[in-house]
Structures are given as C-alpha cells and as structure tokens.
Amino acid sequence: MKDVQLPLRDRRQAGRVLAERLEHLRGDPNLLVLGVPRGGVAVAFEVALALQAPLDIFVVRKLGYPGHEEYALGAIASGGVRVMNPAVDVPVSPEDLAAVVAREQDELVRRELLYRGSRPAIAIQGRTVVLVDDGLATGSTMRAAVLAVRQQKPHRLVVGVPVGAEDTCAMLRRDADEVICAAMPSPFRAVGLWYQEFPQASDEEVHQLLDESRRLRALSIH
Numbered sequence: 033m034k035d036v037q038l039p040l041r042d043r044r045q046a047g048r049v050l051a052e053r054l055e056h057l058r059g060d061p062n063l064l065v066l067g068v069p070r071g072g073v074a075v076a077f078e079v080a081l082a083l084q085a086p087l088d089i090f091v092v093r094k095l096g097y098p099g100h101e102e103y104a105l106g107a108i109a110s111g112g113v114r115v116m117n118p119a120v121d122v123p124v125s126p127e128d129l130a131a132v133v134a135r136e137q138d139e140l141v142r143r144e145l146l147y148r149g150s151r152p153a154i155a156i157q158g159r160t161v162v163l164v165d166d167g168l169a170t171g172s173t174m175r176a177a178v179l180a181v182r183q184q185k186p187h188r189l190v191v192g193v194p195v196g197a198e199d200t201c202a203m204l205r206r207d208a209d210e211v212i213c214a215a216m217p218s219p220f221r222a223v224g225l226w227y228q229e230f231p232q233a234s235d236e237e238v239h240q241l242l243d244e245s246r247r248l249r250a251l252s253i254h
Contacts, residue, residue, distance in 0.1 A: 033052065033053070035215075036049055036194070036195075036214050036215035038195070038215055038217060038226050039225070039226050039227055039228050040194055040195065040226060040227050040228070041227070041228050041229065042074075042227060042228065042229040042230075043071060043074035043075050043166050043227070043230075043233070044074055044075075044077070044078055046075050046078075046166060046194035046195070046214075046227070047074065047075040047076065047077060047078025047079050047082075047164075047194070048078050048082065049194055049214050050075060050078075050079055050164070050192050050193065050194045050212070050214050051078055051079045051081075051082035051083060052082075052214075053192070053212045053214050054079060054082075054083060054162060054190070054192055054212060055083075057083060057085075057160060057162065057190070058082075058083050058084070060085075060160045062158060062159045062160050062187065063083060063085040063086075063159070063160050063162070064085060064086055064088065064154055064156065064159045064160070064161050064162070065079050065080040065083065065085050065086070065087050065088075065161075065162045065164060066087075066088055066089065066090040066161060066162065066163050066164065066177075066181070067087065067088075067089055067090070067164050067165075067238075067241075068089075068090055068091075068092055068163065068164065068165040068173065068174065068177055069089050069091055069143060069147060069233075069238050070232075070233035070234065070235070070237070070238050071165065071166040071167075071233045072164050072165035072166050073089060073233065073237070073238045073241050073242070074166070074233060074237065074241060075164050075165070075166050075193075075194060076162075076164035077241045077244070077245055079162065079164055079192065080245055080249075081245070081248065083162075084249075084252060085162075086154055086245075086249060087241075087242065087245040087246075087249075088148075088153060088154040088242075089144075089147050089148065089238065089242065090109070090110065090163060090177050090180070090181065091109070091110055091140050091143050091144050091147075092107055092108070092109040092110075092140075092173045092174075092176050092177045092180070093107060093108050093109075093136035093137070093139055093140045093173075094106075094107050094136070094172065094173050095107055095108065095114075095116075095129075095132050095133060095136055096132065097124065098124065098128050098131075098132060104117050104170055104172045104173070105117055105124065105129070105132070106172050106176070107172045107173045107175070107176035107177075108133060108136055108137060108140065108176060109140075109176040109177050109179070109180035110140065110144070110180055111180040111183050111184070113176055113179045113180040113183065114133070114176070115172055115175050115176040115179060116172075117170060117172045143235070146235055146239065147235070147238050147239055147242060148242070155184075156181060156184040156185070156186050157184055157185045157186065158185070158186070158187050159186050159187060160186065160187055160188040160190070161181055161186040161188070161189050161190065162190045162191075162192050163177050163178060163181060163189070163190070163191050163192070163208075164192045164193065165193050166193070166194065166195075166223060166227075166230075167193055167194065167195045167196055167223030167224075167226065168193050168195075168196030168197060168200045168201060168204070168213065168223070169196075169197055169200065169220065169222060169223055170197075170200065171196075171197075171200035171201075171203055171204055174191060174193075174204060175203075175204060175207060178191060178204065178207045178208050179207065182207070188209050188210075189208050189209050189210075190208060190209060190210045190211070190212065191204050191208045191210070191211045191212070192211075192212045193212070193213055193214070194214045194215065194226075195213070195214065195215045195216070195217065195223065195226045196213035196215075196216055196220070197216065197218075197220035198213075198216040198218060198220070201213040201216060
C-alpha cells in the first residue's frame with residue numbers, strides 16, 4: 033500500500049485515505065463506525081461510506097486545565113468514564129476539577145441530544161466497532177472513548193485515524209484490539225499541521241453528515 037501523502041487536503045479526503053487502511057473490515061455484517069465529534073465525524077463519514085457500514089457518534093469531552101483549556105488534564109466519555117492524563121504535573125484543586133468535569137458533562141449531554149435527536153444510539157454490544165477521529169496527539173480523548181466503548185462489550189474494537197503521533201498510537205494498542213494510524217509523521221506536534229484545510233467543525237456539519245449517512249445507507253439497503 034502506498035505511503036500517505038502529507039499534508040492531507042481536508043477531513044473528507046483523510047477519511048478516504050483511512051478507509052483504504054481499513055479495507056480488511058469490509059463485509060463484516062456487524063461493523064459499526066463511530067465518529068468522535070466534532071472533527072472525527074467527517075472522517076468517519078467517508079470510512080462508513082467506503083466500508084458500507086452504519087455511522088454513529090461517540091461523544092467525548094476533553095478536560096481542559098482551568099484558564100488554559102488547550103492543555104488536557106484528561107477526558108470524559110459517555111458511560112461515566114473519566115481518563116486523566118498521567119503527564120499532568122500542574123496542581124488542580126478538587127473543586128476546580130469538579131467544576132471542569134461538571135461543565136464538560138453538561139456539554140457532552142447537550143451534544144448527544146443535538147446530534148442524535150430522539151434517535152437512540154446504535155447498539156455496540158457484539159459489534160466490530162471502529163472509533164474514528166481526525167488525528168491523535170496526546171490520545172487522552174480517544175483513550176476515554178475506547179474505555180467507554182469497552183464497557184458496552186463490542187466483539188472487536190478498532191481505533192482508526194488518518195494521522196497520529198507514533199507513541200500515542202502505540203499507547204492505544206494496549207486498550208484497543210487494533211490501531212490503524214495511516215500516517216505517523218515525526219516530530220508530530222499537532223494534528224492540524226498535517227492538513228491543508230483544518231477548520232473548526234460545526235454542530236450543524238455533524239448533524240448533516242449523520243443525516244446524509246443514514247439516507248445513503250437506506251438507499252443502499254433498499
């Protein structure tokens with residue numbers, strides 16, 4: 033398989049690149065693709081389309097350091113899972129941490145309602161699940177997602193990203209059954225460096241992609 037040409041054009045093209053690396057999963061009748069909102073959903077849309085699998089979301093929220101939210105203390109995910117970043121060496125009071133967790137929990141619930149509406153989540157138990165994001169830097173968000181999905185007893189759990197830091201991809205192999213990082217440039221620094229176009233994904237885009245995926249899947253089934 034040819035090497036991935038970097039930088040990737042955008043998340044949709046990245047999804048098509050990733051889908052090629054996940055081709056061995058095609059034909060699994062229990063395959064389910066889960067995009068991590070917001071940025072991971074456009075990537076996951078293309079993966080689900082290429083592999084002819086249903087698409088859903090799995091909401092995870094980073095726990096940002098108070099006043100420096102870009103610095104990840106850890107992450108929370110559906111199912112009450114909390115993962116703390118072991119590299120964090122800055123003091124945070126229990127009260128400040130509780131406030132961050134409460135705020136992000138509220139946002140997690142808001143996003144699930146906004147993106148999925150009244151439709152229930154697609155059942156994970158017994159399925160081959162592919163968790164997709166647009167890239168892996170520290171991996172705290174994806175690790176929270178992996179641990180939360182594990183609680184729902186999938187048959188097999190695969191992590192797929194177009195681009196990731198090599199040590200982070202290796203770390204996640206301890207928790208997932210398989211980790212596919214299509215490209216692992218070094219030094220990595222940040223996900224956005226490896227895309228030509230990397231705009232902030234919107235709630236509306238996530239909603240539209242989920243609707244479009246359901247529409248296309250209904251057409252292909254019928």
